Amino acid sequence: MTPIKKASVIGGGVIGAGWAARLALGGIDVAVHDPAPDIRCRVEAVLANAGRAVAKLTSAPQPAPGAMTFAESIGEAAAGSDLIVEAVPERLDIKQRVYAEAEDAAPESALIASSTSGIVPTKLQAEMTRPGRLVVAHPFNPVYLMPLVEVVGGQSTAPEAIEQAMALFRDLGMHPLHVRVEIDAFIADRLMEAAWREALWLVHDGVATTAEIDDAIRFGFGLRWAQMGMFETYRTAGGEGGLRQFLKQFGPCLQWPWTKLTDVPELTDALIDTIATQSDTQSGDYTLADLERIRDDNLVGILQALKANDWGAGRTLAEHERRLMNAQAAGAEPADFAQPVRTFSRRVPPDWTDYNNHMTESRYLECFAEASDALLRMIGVDGDYVASGGSYFTVETHIRHLAEVAAGEPVHTTTQVLHAADKTLRLFHRLHHDDGKLLATGEHMLIHVDLQTRQASAPPAAIAERAAALATAHADLPLPDGAGRGIGQAR
Amino acid sequence: MTPIKKASVIGGGVIGAGWAARLALGGIDVAVHDPAPDIRCRVEAVLANAGRAVAKLTSAPQPAPGAMTFAESIGEAAAGSDLIVEAVPERLDIKQRVYAEAEDAAPESALIASSTSGIVPTKLQAEMTRPGRLVVAHPFNPVYLMPLVEVVGGQSTAPEAIEQAMALFRDLGMHPLHVRVEIDAFIADRLMEAAWREALWLVHDGVATTAEIDDAIRFGFGLRWAQMGMFETYRTAGGEGGLRQFLKQFGPCLQWPWTKLTDVPELTDALIDTIATQSDTQSGDYTLADLERIRDDNLVGILQALKANDWGAGRTLAEHERRLMNAQAAGAEPADFAQPVRTFSRRVPPDWTDYNNHMTESRYLECFAEASDALLRMIGVDGDYVASGGSYFTVETHIRHLAEVAAGEPVHTTTQVLHAADKTLRLFHRLHHDDGKLLATGEHMLIHVDLQTRQASAPPAAIAERAAALATAHADLPLPDGAGRGIGQAR
Numbered sequence: 001m002t003p004i005k006k007a008s009v010i011g012g013g014v015i016g017a018g019w020a021a022r023l024a025l026g027g028i029d030v031a032v033h034d035p036a037p038d039i040r041c042r043v044e045a046v047l048a049n050a051g052r053a054v055a056k057l058t059s060a061p062q063p064a065p066g067a068m069t070f071a072e073s074i075g076e077a078a079a080g081s082d083l084i085v086e087a088v089p090e091r092l093d094i095k096q097r098v099y100a101e102a103e104d105a106a107p108e109s110a111l112i113a114s115s116t117s118g119i120v121p122t123k124l125q126a127e128m129t130r131p132g133r134l135v136v137a138h139p140f141n142p143v144y145l146m147p148l149v150e151v152v153g154g155q156s157t158a159p160e161a162i163e164q165a166m167a168l169f170r171d172l173g174m175h176p177l178h179v180r181v182e183i184d185a186f187i188a189d190r191l192m193e194a195a196w197r198e199a200l201w202l203v204h205d206g207v208a209t210t211a212e213i214d215d216a217i218r219f220g221f222g223l224r225w226a227q228m229g230m231f232e233t234y235r236t237a238g239g240e241g242g243l244r245q246f247l248k249q250f251g252p253c254l255q256w257p258w259t260k261l262t263d264v265p266e267l268t269d270a271l272i273d274t275i276a277t278q279s280d281t282q283s284g285d286y287t288l289a290d291l292e293r294i295r296d297d298n299l300v301g302i303l304q305a306l307k308a309n310d311w312g313a314g315r316t317l318a319e320h321e322r323r324l325m326n327a328q329a330a331g332a333e334p335a336d337f338a339q340p341v342r343t344f345s346r347r348v349p350p351d352w353t354d355y356n357n358h359m360t361e362s363r364y365l366e367c368f369a370e371a372s373d374a375l376l377r378m379i380g381v382d383g384d385y386v387a388s389g390g391s392y393f394t395v396e397t398h399i400r401h402l403a404e405v406a407a408g409e410p411v412h413t414t415t416q417v418l419h420a421a422d423k424t425l426r427l428f429h430r431l432h433h434d435d436g437k438l439l440a441t442g443e444h445m446l447i448h449v450d451l452q453t454r455q456a457s458a459p460p461a462a463i464a465e466r467a468a469a470l471a472t473a474h475a476d477l478p479l480p481d482g483a484g485r486g487i488g489q490a491r
Numbered sequence: 492m493t494p495i496k497k498a499s500v501i502g503g504g505v506i507g508a509g510w511a512a513r514l515a516l517g518g519i520d521v522a523v524h525d526p527a528p529d530i531r532c533r534v535e536a537v538l539a540n541a542g543r544a545v546a547k548l549t550s551a552p553q554p555a556p557g558a559m560t561f562a563e564s565i566g567e568a569a570a571g572s573d574l575i576v577e578a579v580p581e582r583l584d585i586k587q588r589v590y591a592e593a594e595d596a597a598p599e600s601a602l603i604a605s606s607t608s609g610i611v612p613t614k615l616q617a618e619m620t621r622p623g624r625l626v627v628a629h630p631f632n633p634v635y636l637m638p639l640v641e642v643v644g645g646q647s648t649a650p651e652a653i654e655q656a657m658a659l660f661r662d663l664g665m666h667p668l669h670v671r672v673e674i675d676a677f678i679a680d681r682l683m684e685a686a687w688r689e690a691l692w693l694v695h696d697g698v699a700t701t702a703e704i705d706d707a708i709r710f711g712f713g714l715r716w717a718q719m720g721m722f723e724t725y726r727t728a729g730g731e732g733g734l735r736q737f738l739k740q741f742g743p744c745l746q747w748p749w750t751k752l753t754d755v756p757e758l759t760d761a762l763i764d765t766i767a768t769q770s771d772t773q774s775g776d777y778t779l780a781d782l783e784r785i786r787d788d789n790l791v792g793i794l795q796a797l798k799a800n801d802w803g804a805g806r807t808l809a810e811h812e813r814r815l816m817n818a819q820a821a822g823a824e825p826a827d828f829a830q831p832v833r834t835f836s837r838r839v840p841p842d843w844t845d846y847n848n849h850m851t852e853s854r855y856l857e858c859f860a861e862a863s864d865a866l867l868r869m870i871g872v873d874g875d876y877v878a879s880g881g882s883y884f885t886v887e888t889h890i891r892h893l894a895e896v897a898a899g900e901p902v903h904t905t906t907q908v909l910h911a912a913d914k915t916l917r918l919f920h921r922l923h924h925d926d927g928k929l930l931a932t933g934e935h936m937l938i939h940v941d942l943q944t945r946q947a948s949a950p951p952a953a954i955a956e957r958a959a960a961l962a963t964a965h966a967d968l969p970l971p972d973g974a975g976r977g978i979g980q981a982r
Binding site for chain 1: 706799
C-alpha cells in the first residue's frame, strides 16, 4: 500500500474544505480543485478554524502541516496524488465525470474516496477503468474534528483499498467504521434521516418549533447518544436482563402510533418559510461564524470530557495522541543535557484564561507539573515505573509570575536540576513564550515515595544515577534568579 | 401555588427511583410506594449513584437532603404530599387506578405528575375527580442527571398546574420543556422512536450490528446532537443562507430511499435473539453497575464541558449553581473576621487526580486561586469592579504540600491576610480536609493592577480600606508556620 504523501480534494464546500484541513493538519500535501472564484478564501477560513480547534483539542505534538495548493483542473489536482477525495454534489453523473478525469491524471495506485452521504459505491464505480480503488469515505461535519468516517466498498472494490482507507483515517485520528453491507445512506444517515423526517412532521403539524425540538434533543437523549449510542443506552436503562429484557418491556410501544410512518411532508414554500423563520428566531443572534466556533468549542470539550473517562470518541483521541507522542519520541534529536532541558510545550488553550483575560495562575503550575513529569520520564520515572510502585511527589512549590500570556500563544518550559540526592530532587522550571520572553519560574522540591506506604523512600539505583547525572551536567549553570527565595524576601 | 415540601413517588423502577433521588437531593422529603419486596434496596442504590454523580457534577452548596421513606400503600404515600409522581407501567388502567387512590388520600392542592413516555394527559386525567392538577412530566434516565423533562397538560389541566410544575423542575436544576400540543410520545420519544425503528431494521436486515450502529452515533452525529440538536446543527452546516439554503440543497434527498418507511420489523424470537446476543458481545465486559457509572461519569463530563462554554445543558447547570450559591449567601452567618476566613469548599472531583491517585498539584493552586478570588470579593473586587478596569494579579506563590487527598473527599480553605499596604496584598491560605487535617498551605503576593495599562496601580480607597481592615483584624494572629520561607530553607 502506498503511504499517502499527496492528496487532492475535488470540491471545496463544507465537506471538501473540512477534508482538506484534516489532511493538511495530518501532514499531507493537499491540492484542492473547485471552480468557485472564492475557493481559496473559503478553504483557508476552514483551515484557520481547524487549526484553532485542534490546538484546543490536544497538546500532542502534531506533524508539520502539509502544503495547501489550488489547482485549475481536476487533472492538475489529481496528478501525482496518492489519494483523490471527491466531495462534489450528490449527482451520480457529476461524480462519475470527476472519477474519469481523475483516473486519466492520477497514478494507477491512487485511492479514490467519495464523500457521498448515501449513493452506494457499486453505482459510483460502475464506469471506472480501475473500479477496485474506489471506496466511499463518508465523513461528518466538521471533518477536522468529528472522528467518524463510514468506509464502504462496492462490488468491485479491492479489499486492499478498504484496508488502506481504514489505516489512513486511523492515522488521521479518526474512527473509521467499515460498513460491510452496501445500503443507500449507509448507517448514520439512515438514523438521522428517520429522525429528521419525524422532526419535519412535528414542525409541519405545529406540535413544536425548531428550537423546542432541538431542546428536546440536547437537554435529553443527545447527551446520552454522544457517549453510548442507542443500544448500549437502552441496555443500561433496561436492568440486569440486558436488551432481551428491554425489548420485552418496551417492544409493545413500537406498535403504538409514536412516530409518523407515512411519507415525508411536502416541502411547500409555506413549510420552508415556517422552518427557516423559526430557525432564524432560534439562532439568529449568532452569526454562522459564531455558531461554528461554538460548535467546535463544544466538540472539543465533549471529546476531552470523554477522553478523561477513556471512553468512545475520547478514547480515539487518546490513542491518536499516544501515536503522535511515540512518533515524536522516535524522531527526536538527543537533548543537550548541558543546558536546561526542554520539557513541555503547547499553545495556551482558551479555557485556560480567567476574568483578567490571561492564563490563570493554576495553569502555570499545570505547565510546571507537566515539565516535572517530562523530566521524571527522562530519568526513568515513567508509567511502567509508577505501576511498579514508586513515584515522586511534589512537596513544595515556589512560583514567580513575571508576565502575562494570552490564549493561543505558544509557550514552552525548560528545566534545570538544582539538586538530586538521596530521596529529593530540586527542579527549577522556566516558562517561556516561544518568542523568548520569560513568563514565570517554578522551583519545586520533589521526594521519592513508595506508593504502597505513601512514605518517602530511596529511589532505585538506576533512577538515582540518572538524576545525579543530570544534576552534575547542570552543576556549572548559574543559580537561577529567584531560586531559594521566599515570598516577601528582597529581590 | 404550594411550595413542594413532601412528595410521593408511586412505582420504584429506574424512572421512579431516579425521581425519588432527584427530589430528595433537592431537599424534598420523599415517600416511595412500590410493592416489590426489594424496593428499599433498589431505591437506595439509585440514591447512592445519584449522590456520587451530583458530587462530581458541581461544588455548589446543596440543600440538606430530604428524608426518604417507604410506604405500604399508595394512600399512605400520598397522604400529606404536595406532589405525587406516578411512575408505573405504561397501561392506562393501572395509571388511572393510581390517580384514584392518590386523590382519595392527598391534599386537594397536590400536583399529580405522570412519568408516562407517551400517553396523552387528556386520557390520563379522564376519570379524575380534580383533573386540573394532572400534568405529564416525562423525564429521561438517569433522572438525577438528565436536565430534560417534558411537561404536557391535557384538555382539563389548569394553567397553574403547568406553571407550578415548570417552576419546581427549574428549582431542581432541570430544563422543563413545555410541550404545547398534546401528541402521543410528545417530542423526544417520537424522534427516538423513529431512529429506533430504523436501527431495528438495520439489525434485522443484517446491515450492521448493535455495536456498529452505536458507533455510527457516538463517534458521529451524537457528539453534535448533545450540544445543538438537529436544526441548529444543520443551520451551522448549511452556510450563510440559514435553513432555507440547507432545505434547498438537501431537501431532494428526503425523497430518496434513505430510511425505511414501512411498518416496524416484527420482534420475532430470532430477531430478539440476534439483538440481545449482539448487545451482549458489545457490552458484556461491563456489568450493569459499570455501565451506569460510566454513563454518569460521561454525562458529568459532558455537562461540565458544556458549562465551560456556557451552552445548552451546561448553562442549565450554571444557572442552577448560581441559584444554590445565592441561597447559601442569603442564609449564611456573618463571617468572624478575627479568625482566618473560610473562603472555598468543595469535594475533590475525580478528574482532579493524577497517576499517583491523589489530587494533582496544579489543583492545589486552583483551590488557592479560588480562595484568593473569594477573599478579593470580600474586599469589593467582584465582577463589576473588574469590569470597571481594576483587578489584582498574583505575582508570587509558595505552596507546601503536606498531605495527600483523594477524589471525593471534602476540602475547604481558610485565608489569613498577612499584609495589605499600598498596591500589595499578601495572603496565606490553608487547605484543610473537612475532618480538620491540614493538606497544604499557599502563600501569595498579589498586586493591584490597572487592566488598561496592565501595570501596578493603587486600588481605590474603598477597597484599600477593606483590605486594611482585614489585615488589622488578622494582625494579632500568629505568623503561620512556613510563611516567608523559601524552598530548601530549614524548617
